[in-house]
Amino acid sequence: MSENKFEVKDLHLYYGSFHALKGITMAIPARRVVAFIGPSGCGKSTFLRTLNRMNDLIPGVRVQGQVLLDGRDIYAPDVDVVALRQRVGMVFQRPNPFPMSIFDNVAYGPRLLGVRDRNALRRIVGECLEAVGLWDEVRSRLDASALGLSGGQQQRLCIARCLAVEPEVILMDEPTSALDPVATAKIEDLILRLKERYTIVIVTHSMQQAARISDYTGFFLNGELVEFGPTGTLFTNPRDQRTEDYITGRFG
Amino acid sequence: MPVAPLGTTPGLRRRLRRQALGFALLTGAAGAVALPGIRLLGEVLRRGWPVLGPEFLLAPPRDFLRAGGIGPAVLGTLLLLLGALGVALPLGVGAALYLAHYARPGPVTAGIRVAVGGLAAVPPIVYGLFGFSLFSVAMGLGRTAAAGALTLGILVLPTVITAAEEALAGVPREYREAALALGASRWQAARRVLLPLALPGIRSGVALALARAAGEAAPILFMAALFRAGPGGGLGDRPLALAYHLYAAATQVPGLPPERLYGAALVLLALVMGLMALALGGGGGGWPERRP
Numbered sequence: 001m002s003e004n005k006f007e008v009k010d011l012h013l014y015y016g017s018f019h020a021l022k023g024i025t026m027a028i029p030a031r032r033v034v035a036f037i038g039p040s041g042c043g044k045s046t047f048l049r050t051l052n053r054m055n056d057l058i059p060g061v062r063v064q065g066q067v068l069l070d071g072r073d074i075y076a077p078d079v080d081v082v083a084l085r086q087r088v089g090m091v092f093q094r095p096n097p098f099p100m101s102i103f104d105n106v107a108y109g110p111r112l113l114g115v116r117d118r119n120a121l122r123r124i125v126g127e128c129l130e131a132v133g134l135w136d137e138v139r140s141r142l143d144a145s146a147l148g149l150s151g152g153q154q155q156r157l158c159i160a161r162c163l164a165v166e167p168e169v170i171l172m173d174e175p176t177s178a179l180d181p182v183a184t185a186k187i188e189d190l191i192l193r194l195k196e197r198y199t200i201v202i203v204t205h206s207m208q209q210a211a212r213i214s215d216y217t218g219f220f221l222n223g224e225l226v227e228f229g230p231t232g233t234l235f236t237n238p239r240d241q242r243t244e245d246y247i248t249g250r251f252g
Numbered sequence: 253m254p255v256a257p258l259g260t261t262p263g264l265r266r267r268l269r270r271q272a273l274g275f276a277l278l279t280g281a282a283g284a285v286a287l288p289g290i291r292l293l294g295e296v297l298r299r300g301w302p303v304l305g306p307e308f309l310l311a312p313p314r315d316f317l318r319a320g321g322i323g324p325a326v327l328g329t330l331l332l333l334l335g336a337l338g339v340a341l342p343l344g345v346g347a348a349l350y351l352a353h354y355a356r357p358g359p360v361t362a363g364i365r366v367a368v369g370g371l372a373a374v375p376p377i378v379y380g381l382f383g384f385s386l387f388s389v390a391m392g393l394g395r396t397a398a399a400g401a402l403t404l405g406i407l408v409l410p411t412v413i414t415a416a417e418e419a420l421a422g423v424p425r426e427y428r429e430a431a432l433a434l435g436a437s438r439w440q441a442a443r444r445v446l447l448p449l450a451l452p453g454i455r456s457g458v459a460l461a462l463a464r465a466a467g468e469a470a471p472i473l474f475m476a477a478l479f480r481a482g483p484g485g486g487l488g489d490r491p492l493a494l495a496y497h498l499y500a501a502a503t504q505v506p507g508l509p510p511e512r513l514y515g516a517a518l519v520l521l522a523l524v525m526g527l528m529a530l531a532l533g534g535g536g537g538g539w540p541e542r543r544p
């Protein structure tokens with residue numbers, strides 16, 4: 001029951017000489033929603049991006065410590081980063097559909113994995129669009145450009161695109177901060193449905209959102225994980241004074 | 253901050269008068285800059301228009317350019333530009349991709365950038381000499397359209413690289429990361445996601461570069477023909493070209509009716525401006541507007 005998807009041990013990250021993550025230790029349970037909150041610039045995105053090694057792309061980044069995915073260190077030298085990223089998908093702050101059709105967006109990942117069969121692709125695309133509640137809205141125009149969708153639809157398409165490679169974990173970096181309240185509510189419902197099958201780690205700009213959708217919440221401040229625990233406890237009964245100050249709106 | 257009451261504030265009229273004077277001066281300056289350009293266009297149009305016609309545009313020249321048309325020079329120019337495009341597009345976009353997404357910052361990358369910038373400052377006649385000795389002589393291509401196209405391709409390469417690198421750098425980094433997060437290799441992400449998003453910017457840069465190449469006579473000084481194109485009119489033949497034709501006709505042919513020069517100049521201008529329009533019409537932004 002309390003199986004952990006990720007175990008992070010004393011993780012430090014440096015952008016050049018800037019110490020951006022300072023000794024993060026935490027366990028992320030499988031098939032739960034874990035939210036990170038904290039003032040902007042405190043390292044939430046940076047930490048999220050260490051979980052699929054997205055920071056590798058940034059010149060001058062140095063990582064120390066361990067990130068275990070199902071018990072294996074993803075920073076070990078023999079790790080296949082492409083395979084890792086297929087297990088740990090990512091959804092970004094601003095919707096970023098590719099400049100191609102709706103169908104091709106969802107089929108992008110499976111095609112990279114070598115799925116060529118038209119019927120298999122159709123089935124995957126249908127299932128993933130169904131899973132994000134977009135199927136009925138776009139079924140008649142799968143070949144239309146994804147760029148014509150509304151922002152909320154684009155973001156759900158990006159989630160569908162991510163589901164299509166059958167990840168185990170989905171990382172989301174403020175996925176609703178560019179969306180209106182209606183589109184935001186749809187994404188939140190979707191997240192609650194997805195946690196039956198996926199582990200979801202979400203950075204959110206809104207404490208209310210963290211309270212609504214997450215099982216566990218972590219509070220970041222200046223590159224440190226100040227407090228991490230069940231969402232209900234963290235919001236009603238924080239252990240750390242800084243957490244309390246933040247959630248009661250005294251700073252940030 | 254105290255808010256001035258509605259109505260006039262002290263000195264308002266004086267400030268408005270001075271503002272009007274300032275705008276008038278600026279408008280005058282802008283007009284003075286535009287005037288020579290408008291004069292030039294008008295002159296070329298007025299004197300060149302009457303000679304335009306099917307024969308002038310399509311027929312080969314006769315009597316040492318004094319009669320007939322400029323058809324082969326138009327075709328030669330298009331051939332040279334297409335060839336230059338074939339050279340500069342893959343090389344330029346490849347180099348830009350390397351610089352924007354593969355190269356690690358460091359002395360080597362910085363050196364490449366300086367070299368690209370330096371190449372852009374080399375005078376066209378030097379490209380002409382270099383192209384002739386490399387492509388015509390050392391590679392044995394001779395005085396052919398192929399050698400000319402290669403030379404023009406190298407000439408426009410820095411412009412293409414710079415424009416393409418800027419266009420690629422303008423694509424928000426999450427697009428690339430999204431592709432990589434789905435398991436794409438860097439090359440796969442570049443080909444299917446980044447290049448299409450950067451395409452409008454790349455297209456503008458390439459069109460501008462070709463517009464410049466179309467008007468240059470110096471780089472093809474040693475490859476282009478003066479009076480008659482090679483028999484096949486292909487890449488292996490000696491080409492006529494509008495820019496070189498203008499230069500040659502103006503300096504080498506005594507008693508040439510000036511209207512014929514203006515006619516050729518008008519066609520060249522139309523070609524260059526067409527390419528410019530393509531460049532500007534290509535749209536500034538590298539990726540489509542996001543809808544709310």
Ligand SMILES: Nc1ncnc2c1ncn2[C@@H]1O[C@H](COP(=O)(O)OP(=O)(O)O)[C@@H](O)[C@H]1O
Nearest residue numbers: 015018020039040041042043044045046047058
């Ligand atoms: N690519 C980078 N290079 C250098 N510093 C960076 C980079 N990305 C983020 N930072 C710095 O790291 C800190 C944490 O950033 P980030 O993880 O984006 O914070 P958050 O997501 O909590 O707003 C900030 O101080 C930011 O300026």
Ligand SMILES: [Mg+2]
Nearest residue numbers: 044045046203
């Ligand atoms: Mg962030």
